[in-house]
Amino acid sequence: MLIKSAEVIITSPDRNFVTLKITTDDGITGLGDATLNGRELSVASYLKDHVVPLLIERDPQNIEDTWQFLYRSAYWRRGPVTMAAIAAVDVALWDIKAKQAGLPLYQLLGGASRNGILAYGHASGSELPELFDSIRTHQEQGFRAIRVQSGVPGLRAIYGVHAKVEPVPGDDRDDHYEPAQRALRPPEEDWDTRAYLRHLPTVFEAVRNEFGPQLPLLHDGHHRMTPIQAAKLGKALEPYDLFWLEDCTPAENQEALRLVRQHTTTPLAIGEIFNTVWDYQLLIKEQLIDYVRSAITHTGGITQLKKILEYAGQYQIKSGIHGPTDISPVGFAAGLHLDLAIHNFGIQEYMPHGAKTNAVFEQSMTFTDGYLHPGDKPGLGVELNVDEAGKYPYQTAYLPFNRLADGTVHDW
């Protein structure tokens, strides 16, 4: 069995997605997700110009060897562009292997360790009434765990708070939360950490009073705090029993988590912008976190995330795989197969895609009573409808960024 062709498909149904489609000489196809939000074309070029030519006539069955070859032969290691490209190849090869075996991919990863995958949804609101409505809507949709993001008095627009996102002229997407906006420049938002630290505990107090002690609640700090600010927030949120506090400090400095950990028992999750096990080494070894947030798409694929999670499992650290809309249905399905198979599963983020995206990517996954399942079709359970994909050419889109009151660029 040999790889006959590999094609990079860029489509923008509700947002931009980069998909790698590998075809073998006996006609089996495999899909991989290479979407890097706001930098999509760089990964497409990395694949088209440097990876696809190396794949032709390789044996698609040797997944580990292909992974090591792409990682080590480039000499320039790690980084989001490289690792998203490797991830796309890796996932497409797993898809092919599972289709060849006639099994859903999770069977090749060890089989099912659970019946369903607990998912959390994103509730947000600029004010409490909107936030409560958003939580209720998510509960009605079946979610049994909910991320809570809130506006802060005095701040105009905050990343992750849907109600504050301005509609962009000519934007015909469905009305669902989308981190990137179709614009020629990154939109500007504002930030004030002291105002946020004062306000957020009052939001969680109100949410607990309204929804009771049982509902698992999560929060994303989105890299905005210094270690001492994060420690203060973790302590302040202890009475509200969070499932996790995510990305409390910028992720580059692993040692920052030592200080946070010494001060709070609020569980910590981190890693959506990490690319390799090296980014987690200290965090796992010193048990400074509770959840690994990497996506398969940004961390070199199933082959590597499985290794990271096995290492984490030795320290009772669990998975919390990244699942925003900028992970395509292909990358999302790959995460579900891994979630189902590993022992140290924690929770899965789930931001449903829009109708156009779901028409481009036909999926076998289900979401029932708060639990996801990848389905039992051979492979990933995702097929790309090429005609639908062709209707939506690439569109320039950027994530926002923020500035402090004095104009300084801040982590957002």
Ligand code: GCO
């Ligand atoms: C999350 C994230 C996302 C990211 C987005 C960037 O926890 O889901 O923080 O919303 O910001 O994936 O592309």
Ligand code: MG
């Ligand atoms: Mg996040």
